[in-house]
Amino acid sequence: MVAHRTIERLSVYRRIGTLMHGKGTMHVFSHELAARSGSTAAQVRRDLMLAGITGSPAKGYLVSALIARVNAVLDHPEGLQVALIGVGNLGRAFLAYFLGRKANLNIVAAFDADPAKVGRVIQGCRCLPMQDLVPTCRSLGVHVGLVTVPADQAQAVTDALLEAGVRGILNFAPAKIRVPEGVFVEHVDITALVEKVGYFAARQNKETP
Amino acid sequence: MVAHRTIERLSVYRRIGTLMHGKGTMHVFSHELAARSGSTAAQVRRDLMLAGITGSPAKGYLVSALIARVNAVLDHPEGLQVALIGVGNLGRAFLAYFLGRKANLNIVAAFDADPAKVGRVIQGCRCLPMQDLVPTCRSLGVHVGLVTVPADQAQAVTDALLEAGVRGILNFAPAKIRVPEGVFVEHVDITALVEKVGYFAARQNKETP
DNA sequence: ATCGCACTGTGAACCACTTCACAATGCACA
DNA sequence: TGTGCATTGTGAAGTGGTTCACAGTGCGAT
Numbered sequence: 143m144v145a146h147r148t149i150e151r152l153s154v155y156r157r158i159g160t161l162m163h164g165k166g167t168m169h170v171f172s173h174e175l176a177a178r179s180g181s182t183a184a185q186v187r188r189d190l191m192l193a194g195i196t197g198s199p200a201k202g203y204l205v206s207a208l209i210a211r212v213n214a215v216l217d218h219p220e221g222l223q224v225a226l227i228g229v230g231n232l233g234r235a236f237l238a239y240f241l242g243r244k245a246n247l248n249i250v251a252a253f254d255a256d257p258a259k260v261g262r263v264i265q266g267c268r269c270l271p272m273q274d275l276v277p278t279c280r281s282l283g284v285h286v287g288l289v290t291v292p293a294d295q296a297q298a299v300t301d302a303l304l305e306a307g308v309r310g311i312l313n314f315a316p317a318k319i320r321v322p323e324g325v326f327v328e329h330v331d332i333t334a335l336v337e338k339v340g341y342f343a344a345r346q347n348k349e350t351p
Numbered sequence: 352m353v354a355h356r357t358i359e360r361l362s363v364y365r366r367i368g369t370l371m372h373g374k375g376t377m378h379v380f381s382h383e384l385a386a387r388s389g390s391t392a393a394q395v396r397r398d399l400m401l402a403g404i405t406g407s408p409a410k411g412y413l414v415s416a417l418i419a420r421v422n423a424v425l426d427h428p429e430g431l432q433v434a435l436i437g438v439g440n441l442g443r444a445f446l447a448y449f450l451g452r453k454a455n456l457n458i459v460a461a462f463d464a465d466p467a468k469v470g471r472v473i474q475g476c477r478c479l480p481m482q483d484l485v486p487t488c489r490s491l492g493v494h495v496g497l498v499t500v501p502a503d504q505a506q507a508v509t510d511a512l513l514e515a516g517v518r519g520i521l522n523f524a525p526a527k528i529r530v531p532e533g534v535f536v537e538h539v540d541i542t543a544l545v546e547k548v549g550y551f552a553a554r555q556n557k558e559t560p
Numbered sequence: 561a562t563c564g565c566a567c568t569g570t571g572a573a574c575c576a577c578t579t580c581a582c583a584a585t586g587c588a589c590a
Numbered sequence: 591t592g593t594g595c596a597t598t599g600t601g602a603a604g605t606g607g608t609t610c611a612c613a614g615t616g617c618g619a620t
Contacts, residue, residue: 146547146551149551150546153543153546178527180538215550216546216549222546230447231440231443231448232441238439238440244542247542285549285552285553310548310552312545318389326548328544333362334359334363335521336495336497336521337359338355339519339520339535340427340456340494341425342358343494343518344494344518
């Protein structure tokens with residue numbers, strides 16, 4: 143219903159709104175959100191319109207209303223249950239980053255194939271063995287899987303997540319994963335991103351003649 | 352000159368090509384690259400065309416030629432010099448991931464503000480203090496900065512990178528960074544991505560009526 | 561030697577997202 | 591009370607990226 147990019151930006155607007163709310167700011171103009179989010183005023187207005195957020199020409203948007211509406215659009219009623227698979231360096235980073243940060247976004251389980259890691263509490267989250275993945279994720283009602291395993295294990299982990307009923311996967315493994323229709327996958331390819339930045343870092347200035 | 356997305360995908364095609372090359376495969380069809388990269392055959396052909404890679408209807412694309420041409424397009428002649436700023440969990444993950452992986456992509460320096468980390472060798476890379484950033488990056492000829500610091504330090508780190516002559520930044524901090532015209536910034540917002548996956552995980556199946 | 565076939569290369573159509581541009585709004589100030 | 595002004599909300603135009611669709615190609619089979 144709402145466009146992909148818009149959904150991402152709504153999350154950003156909410157973060158900015160929450161920050162402003164904490165400082166006691168009541169209202170915000172589209173151009174202020176634009177400046178703080180790296181977007182444009184027109185884009186912000188369009189996004190908020192799509193989300194059903196409305197402002198006044200005189201005061202701008204009411205910060206509290208903006209937050210409430212984004213919550214209603216993005217959040218799951220009972221919170222978003224996330225499982226992390228692959229407690230390597232990257233997995234640990236996400237555990238540390240997300241634990242206790244957002245009330246509505248919880249990493250509720252972490253899994254790893256390495257017996258040395260299983261059973262240990264890493265970044266405040268107990269590391270479980272792979273064979274527990276399906277039953278644990280199913281019983282916890284996990285919505286989203288965060289895949290931070292090596293490329294050659296990505297598909298096996300994906301298949302397990304699918305079996306556990308997970309319908310959204312954020313994949314950091316440098317490998318394509320196959321999923322059936324109706325399951326949402328976002329693939330972040332760090333190497334490709336670094337190389338892209340390297341490419342444009344070199345050319346960008348030479349481009350415009 | 353070549354589109355953003357195409358550049359990202361070329362990196363992926365090269366990874367796949369390298370894998371195939373290692374297994375002795377000589378030729379590859381667009382639909383094979385499509386299946387392995389999560390793209391479509393038409394898209395692959397268009398990308399390769401834009402990169403000046405040409406194949407034959409009978410044999411497909413010559414893997415070695417594909418790799419060579421992508422190298423010529425993406426790589427810097429003397430390799431891509433990358434600096435990492437912020438040796439927290441995420442920074443450590445990238446150090447571990449990139450060290451020694453790609454001949455043409457080197458993290459040549461790591462920086463952190465925490466005195467406890469400075470001087471220590473973390474994941475095989477010596478951690479330097481922030482005040483060394485400008486001179487070190489300048490003398491090493493760093494092209495790209497990988498920013499993995501907390502949000503409130505992102506702009507200060509960016510300013511230092513700019514002063515050091517860096518013209519491409521991959522920003523993982525949940526904050527917008529300001530850069531002058533001609534500097535390329537890629538912003539990866541993990542929280543927004545997780546929330547997006549959560550959103551579409553819930554709706555996707557309900558969407559099509 | 562010829563035919564059929566699967567594939568490449570690419571103009572053209574298509575689609576999603578962004579930006580423009582402006583009427584409508586309602587506060588601030590005279 | 592009226593005028594000016596900065597801002598919202600949104601059709602319409604623009605942009606960049608993707609997919610369609612098909613002519614052109616050359617190997618393998620006959």
